[in-house]
Amino acid sequence: MSSQKKSWINIPDDSDFPLENIPFGIIQKGENPPEPATRIGDTAVSLSALCDYGYFDDLGIDDLTVFYQPVLNGFISLGKAKTSAVRKRIRELFEEGNESLKSNGDAVNAALFPANKVKNLMPVYVGDYTDFYSSIEHATNVGKMFRDPDNALLPNWRHIPVGYHGRSSSIVVSGTGIHRPKGQTNPDNGPKPVFGPTKQLDFELEMAFVTGKETELGESIPVEKAEEYIFGMVIFNDLSARDIQKWEYVPLGPFLSKNFGSVVSPWILTLEALEPFRVKGPEQKPEVLPYLRVSGKRNIDINLEVALKPENENEETVVCRSNFKYMYWNMSQQLAHQTVNGCNIRVGDMYASGTISGHEPGSYGSMLELTWRGTKPLRLAGGNTRKFIEDNDIVTMRAFCKKDGLRIGFGECTTKILPAK
Amino acid sequence: MSSQKKSWINIPDDSDFPLENIPFGIIQKGENPPEPATRIGDTAVSLSALCDYGYFDDLGIDDLTVFYQPVLNGFISLGKAKTSAVRKRIRELFEEGNESLKSNGDAVNAALFPANKVKNLMPVYVGDYTDFYSSIEHATNVGKMFRDPDNALLPNWRHIPVGYHGRSSSIVVSGTGIHRPKGQTNPDNGPKPVFGPTKQLDFELEMAFVTGKETELGESIPVEKAEEYIFGMVIFNDLSARDIQKWEYVPLGPFLSKNFGSVVSPWILTLEALEPFRVKGPEQKPEVLPYLRVSGKRNIDINLEVALKPENENEETVVCRSNFKYMYWNMSQQLAHQTVNGCNIRVGDMYASGTISGHEPGSYGSMLELTWRGTKPLRLAGGNTRKFIEDNDIVTMRAFCKKDGLRIGFGECTTKILPAK
Numbered sequence: 001m002s003s004q005k006k007s008w009i010n011i012p013d014d015s016d017f018p019l020e021n022i023p024f025g026i027i028q029k030g031e032n033p034p035e036p037a038t039r040i041g042d043t044a045v046s047l048s049a050l051c052d053y054g055y056f057d058d059l060g061i062d063d064l065t066v067f068y069q070p071v072l073n074g075f076i077s078l079g080k081a082k083t084s085a086v087r088k089r090i091r092e093l094f095e096e097g098n099e100s101l102k103s104n105g106d107a108v109n110a111a112l113f114p115a116n117k118v119k120n121l122m123p124v125y126v127g128d129y130t131d132f133y134s135s136i137e138h139a140t141n142v143g144k145m146f147r148d149p150d151n152a153l154l155p156n157w158r159h160i161p162v163g164y165h166g167r168s169s170s171i172v173v174s175g176t177g178i179h180r181p182k183g184q185t186n187p188d189n190g191p192k193p194v195f196g197p198t199k200q201l202d203f204e205l206e207m208a209f210v211t212g213k214e215t216e217l218g219e220s221i222p223v224e225k226a227e228e229y230i231f232g233m234v235i236f237n238d239l240s241a242r243d244i245q246k247w248e249y250v251p252l253g254p255f256l257s258k259n260f261g262s263v264v265s266p267w268i269l270t271l272e273a274l275e276p277f278r279v280k281g282p283e284q285k286p287e288v289l290p291y292l293r294v295s296g297k298r299n300i301d302i303n304l305e306v307a308l309k310p311e312n313e314n315e316e317t318v319v320c321r322s323n324f325k326y327m328y329w330n331m332s333q334q335l336a337h338q339t340v341n342g343c344n345i346r347v348g349d350m351y352a353s354g355t356i357s358g359h360e361p362g363s364y365g366s367m368l369e370l371t372w373r374g375t376k377p378l379r380l381a382g383g384n385t386r387k388f389i390e391d392n393d394i395v396t397m398r399a400f401c402k403k404d405g406l407r408i409g410f411g412e413c414t415t416k417i418l419p420a421k
Numbered sequence: 422m423s424s425q426k427k428s429w430i431n432i433p434d435d436s437d438f439p440l441e442n443i444p445f446g447i448i449q450k451g452e453n454p455p456e457p458a459t460r461i462g463d464t465a466v467s468l469s470a471l472c473d474y475g476y477f478d479d480l481g482i483d484d485l486t487v488f489y490q491p492v493l494n495g496f497i498s499l500g501k502a503k504t505s506a507v508r509k510r511i512r513e514l515f516e517e518g519n520e521s522l523k524s525n526g527d528a529v530n531a532a533l534f535p536a537n538k539v540k541n542l543m544p545v546y547v548g549d550y551t552d553f554y555s556s557i558e559h560a561t562n563v564g565k566m567f568r569d570p571d572n573a574l575l576p577n578w579r580h581i582p583v584g585y586h587g588r589s590s591s592i593v594v595s596g597t598g599i600h601r602p603k604g605q606t607n608p609d610n611g612p613k614p615v616f617g618p619t620k621q622l623d624f625e626l627e628m629a630f631v632t633g634k635e636t637e638l639g640e641s642i643p644v645e646k647a648e649e650y651i652f653g654m655v656i657f658n659d660l661s662a663r664d665i666q667k668w669e670y671v672p673l674g675p676f677l678s679k680n681f682g683s684v685v686s687p688w689i690l691t692l693e694a695l696e697p698f699r700v701k702g703p704e705q706k707p708e709v710l711p712y713l714r715v716s717g718k719r720n721i722d723i724n725l726e727v728a729l730k731p732e733n734e735n736e737e738t739v740v741c742r743s744n745f746k747y748m749y750w751n752m753s754q755q756l757a758h759q760t761v762n763g764c765n766i767r768v769g770d771m772y773a774s775g776t777i778s779g780h781e782p783g784s785y786g787s788m789l790e791l792t793w794r795g796t797k798p799l800r801l802a803g804g805n806t807r808k809f810i811e812d813n814d815i816v817t818m819r820a821f822c823k824k825d826g827l828r829i830g831f832g833e834c835t836t837k838i839l840p841a842k
Contacts, residue, residue: 127589127590128588128589128590130676133673154671154672155607155610156605156607156614156668156669156671159605159613159614160605160614160668160669162669162672162673162676163673163676164585164586164673164674164675164676165585165586165587165588165676165680166586167549167586167764168548168549168589169548169549169638169764169765169766169767169770170638170763170764170765172638176638178638178639178763179639179763181762181763182641182761182762182763183761183762184577184580184581184710186576186577189576191707192580192707193577193580193581193710195710195711195712217590217591217593217597217599217681217682218599218600218839218842219842220603220842241762244762247577247581248577248581248583249672249673249674250575250577251575251670251674252554252583252584252585252670252674252675253585253670253672253673253674253675254585254673254674255551255583255584255585255586256758256759256761256762256764259586259762259764260638260762260763260764261638261763286612286613289605289614289616290616291616337677338677340603340604340677341602341603341604341662341665341677341680341681342600342602342603342681342682342842343588343590343591343677343680343681344590344591345590346590349590418639421639421640421641421763
């Protein structure tokens with residue numbers, strides 16, 4: 001039984017994209033220019049076309065060119081009042097009983113397309129990308145494996161939402177294949193490293209938020225106001241090469257082990273759409289410093305899963321089920337921390353959560369943890385086993401919220417690992 | 422005695438900007454739109470104005486709008502053949518005896534301005550910024566101070582041009598003041614960190630190169646071809662908060678200790694202009710992996726200095742003299758490494774060298790090293806002492822090449838440290 005609003009277009013009951021969602025993305029039809037769009041059920045809706053037909057004329061938006069740009073940065077920069085009004089308008093247009101769009105055959109033809117007949121492009125131009133490390137379960141697992149099982153968490157971890165800068169240029173949209181990276185490794189800790197394709201290619205199950213409002217250099221965002229600067233969220237697959245990472249990461253952090261390709265889901269879900277699924281996060285002990293103190297429901301209950309499908313198997317195997325609500329550090333704290341030193345943010349920046357692992361082994365968000373560094377290979381549905389990702393494997397991440405019969409989701413974030421070039 | 426070519430405009434003998442230089446930058450006159458420009462002697466020359474008067478019409482440049490854009494990314498994207506032709510044209514126009522521009526009073530009035538009467542803006546939009554760690558003297562000094570004096574260099578250092586991703590949004594042009602950052606530190610390694618303005622604010626003397634040609638994701642740049650992708654260079658002051666860095670940087674590297682403001686010199690010097698100053702770099706032992714092997718003169722002899730001037734002193738004190746030629750890893754190796762895993766690059770990316778220290782204490786490129794972690798304070802000309810940078814101190818970096826009577830320089834990269842907000 002669904003509590004979802006009814007529409008005059010078909011929305012399957014279990015769709016990630018009911019009228020309560022109205023996410024934003026960029027689509028391309030054939031060789032046409034890219035267009036801002038939303039998705040409802042299995043239908044992609046062009047905002048360019050809706051704008052052509054005047055449906056956004058009375059929303060007080062002075063610069064309508066944002067509905068024709070190849071990335072959403074301009075649209076997002078309108079601010080939440082305006083983008084929220086656009087969401088509301090779109091929802092009204094598609095509600096059962098509303099004839100405004102439905103009765104305009106030309107507009108319907110220009111704006112509506114089967115979602116599987118359009119290409120999704122990167123929704124935003126990413127100025128800067130930060131990757132946090134905010135799951136205590138993940139940080140503990142990694143600490144146990146690589147450092148000290150008895151002191152797995154480093155002393156700073158419960159005080160700082162640890163993060164580092166990543167590469168913006170190599171963030172790509174779901175559906176893009178990524179070549180297995182080559183690099184230096186030192187498998188035997190010998191005097192000489194070796195060069196070649198990584199033998200320990202991994203996914204990292206993450207969520208990322210996209211900023212919607214810029215700050216000046218020198219300005220800090222108070223933790224209580226951080227959500228005003230967050231436009232929405234996507235699924236984020238932070239592909240990682242563990243053997244390269246192990247050799248390179250001391251003392252300045254991960255570099256080539258992480259920047260060969262990160263994959264995001266195509267539709268940005270607004271914080272507004274995710275509002276009904278807010279929950280409290282884990283208790284933070286010891287108490288954090290004042291600039292990180294925030295109350296209320298700052299986590300979001302988002303079900304996550306990762307599926308793996310080798311080329312020669314017919315069906316995928318779900319290898320991990322986790323939840324975004326496990327995050328120790330929430331998005332408000334991450335953004336307050338990122339800017340506490342005056343670091344400026346821009347519209348379209350991405351801030352990824354870090355691998356989201358739960359308590360149980362089946363909820364670990366990386367192959368590294370799921371196979372415990374390759375020591376416990378996973379058996380897949382079709383009979384193959386995996387320590388890490390192999391060539392031509394398809395990795396698919398999914399994320400959705402569900403409560404009181406309402407389901408809102410992110411769709412899929414998928415990539416195929418191509419052989420090293 | 423100068424071997425510099427003569428011009429019909431005045432070029433002081435010791436100028437960083439003779440006709441052999443012709444760097445590129447962005448200037449702004451009053452409230453006018455930003456304009457691409459070059460600098461000759463003490464004169465800023467607007468490329469927009471030269472283009473207005475048709476001086477670039479016959480260079481085979483289809484898209485002349487690049488001479489009117491607020492950043493140089495479009496101009497640089499023309500490719501080296503075109504940008505080199507523009508340099509050559511500008512040089513010809515200003516050579517003694519050439520009347521083409523000189524005799525056109527309107528064009529001269531429109532294009533030429535005293536350099537100190539225009540504002541310099543960021544020369545490029547920086548897509549991604551990488552900071553390397555390529556000075557063996559600096560890495561050794563840091564290793565001695567923070568890790569093991571007997572094993573100062575980590576095992577990977579002689580095999581990998583170690584680097585990490587930094588923040589693009591907070592890279593600003595020379596002349597911009599930077600507020601002292603606030604953040605978490607743990608001075609006593611106690612159970613609780615403290616929050617406040619950094620007490621160990623430092624500069625890092627670096628040079629950075631700017632890429633001029635993009636690659637596709639999955640593509641690698643062979644080390645022998647790397648210079649084709651490098652457009653030019655700037656001075657780079659990688660401001661750092663040592664106490665914040667110490668507490669935050671394990672295990673994922675520097676983050677808030679580095680991203681509150683980095684300052685670059687306003688004029689990008691082309692590799693072409695720097696050609697006469699090429700030298701061989703230090704011998705690399707053990708031999709590097711094949712993808713990093715490169716022959717010829719890959720280093721550049723660039724004299725570097727850093728001066729400090731407290732607010733209450735009348736004159737600055739040069740606290741460091743170093744040279745870019747000391748770099749263990751050269752730019753070709755850095756770029757080959759950056760892309761060996763398929764990481765894509767874009768026009769306008771910045772790649773900083775890491776702190777450039779020489780062998781002698783007076784050549785160390787940071788206060789951390791110059792004062793050996795604050796244990797040997799520096800005495801300044803006006804009588805003040807400094808362990809680290811204090812509020813209202815002005816830090817100025819300079820860089821120039823000199824050979825056979827020819828001097829080519831970068832001008833200044835300067836910033837004033839403002840009190841914490």
